Amino acid sequence: MTNSSTILVFDSGLGGLTVLREVVAARPDAHYTYVADDAFFPYGHHSEDEIIARVVPLMGELIDTHDPDLVVIACNTASTLVLSHLRAAYSVPFVGTVPAIKPACARSKTRRVSVLGTKGTVKREYTRALIRDFAQGCEVTLIGSPELASLAERELSGQAISDADILAELAPCFVGDASDASARTDTIVLACTHYPLLLDRLERLAPWPVDWIDPAPAIARRVSDLLGPPSGGIAQSGAEMIFTSNRVHGLGPTLTPFFGGRAVA
Numbered sequence: 001m002t003n004s005s006t007i008l009v010f011d012s013g014l015g016g017l018t019v020l021r022e023v024v025a026a027r028p029d030a031h032y033t034y035v036a037d038d039a040f041f042p043y044g045h046h047s048e049d050e051i052i053a054r055v056v057p058l059m060g061e062l063i064d065t066h067d068p069d070l071v072v073i074a075c076n077t078a079s080t081l082v083l084s085h086l087r088a089a090y091s092v093p094f095v096g097t098v099p100a101i102k103p104a105c106a107r108s109k110t111r112r113v114s115v116l117g118t119k120g121t122v123k124r125e126y127t128r129a130l131i132r133d134f135a136q137g138c139e140v141t142l143i144g145s146p147e148l149a150s151l152a153e154r155e156l157s158g159q160a161i162s163d164a165d166i167l168a169e170l171a172p173c174f175v176g177d178a179s180d181a182s183a184r185t186d187t188i189v190l191a192c193t194h195y196p197l198l199l200d201r202l203e204r205l206a207p208w209p210v211d212w213i214d215p216a217p218a219i220a221r222r223v224s225d226l227l228g229p230p231s232g233g234i235a236q237s238g239a240e241m242i243f244t245s246n247r248v249h250g251l252g253p254t255l256t257p258f259f260g261g262r263a264v265a
């Protein structure tokens with residue numbers, strides 16, 4: 001791979017920006033195309049068959065159009081389902097985003113870990129297998145959140161989101177004896193790329209302090225390893241943001257920090 005690689009980052013919406021910003025920080029020498037499949041958002045509300053039927057052919061069109069050197073599926077709801085289909089169908093390397101259950105369970109001192117994801121992600125056999133293989137004796141609580149991705153999307157778009165709405169999605173993650181720090185959840189896996197967009201709010205609303213596990217830095221390391229040594233330069237080619245709905249997003253200044261300060265076309 002060359003140092004002017006094109007990386008395509010894909011999510012159902014704006015959540016993948018939390019992965020993008022780590023990848024851009026690790027590899028400022030690459031060109032970035034971000035695709036939000038907002039015409040089909042939220043993926044968490046679709047069946048497994050619907051998501052496979054949507055994402056596999058769409059990815060073929062995106063590969064034909066943008067000719068990426070590497071694709072990041074910055075979506076747990078999709079990755080836990082379609083990665084094997086994508087790898088079978090296309091030769092470009094794919095890096096997925098899946099619930100960080102192994103590092104979370106390795107880190108937890110109280111042996112109580114919660115996994116906060118979409119309803120789709122927590123139902124997946126892929127996620128259940130991660131728990132079977134990597135829980136390391138921890139009690140893992142799966143919480144399928146119906147609305148948190150949409151709330152994050154709305155907040156990033158400038159709408160006011162109430163604490164009560166966020167807390168209703170978050171509260172079930174906190175398990176055990178609230179008054180005993182050794183007998184309650186101490187680690188929460190952010191198993192949806194939208195949730196780190198709300199991290200400040202999650203920290204503030206949490207009934208007690210926990211470690212929040214975001215896989216984005218690990219994904220960025222994996223991407224960088226696959227790309228090979230960086231050039232040390234910054235790609236001058238800017239970055240593109242594509243919405244499958246073709247909507248006019250008007251998010252220019254909001255998006256810039258996620259793209260490492262680049263102008264986003």
Ligand code: DGL
Nearest residue numbers: 012042043044076077193
């Ligand atoms: N960002 C996606 C994820 O990581 C999910 C949001 C959706 O439901 O579309 O799972």
